Amino acid sequence: MAEANPMLSLDALTFETADAALEQGCAAIRAGETVFDLGGVRAADSSGVALLLAWQRRARDAGQKLTFINVPGNIDALTQLYGLDGLLARS
Incomplete structure (x- = not known):
């Protein structure tokens, strides 16, 4: 398994950052990353939930898993609100 990726250089998973974040995450997946560390993310909205599901x-x-x-x-909180909390793989 790959080392935890400090999820790239992302500090936000929002509507405004969604396109760039999607590509950055997909590039990491193509490079073999299997663990995304979201510890640096300081802002997120429902687009962030969609990004995690898309990745x-x-x-x-x-x-890959x-x-x-x-x-x-x-x-x-958003994944629980939307009833999606069981869909995201956690470590």
Whole structure:
């Protein structure tokens, strides 16, 4: 398993950062990353939840299992609100 990736240089997973974040995460997956450390993320909205699900789907399509660590509390709250908390792989 790859070392935990300090999820790139992302400090926000929001609507404004979604396009760049999606590509950055997909590039990390293509490079073989399997653990995304979200400890540096300070802002997130519902687009962040969509990004995590999209990255997870891309990893699965590539035959990999993606795990998230240090997920921000507001993403946890949103996934619970949307009934998606069981869909994100955690370490």
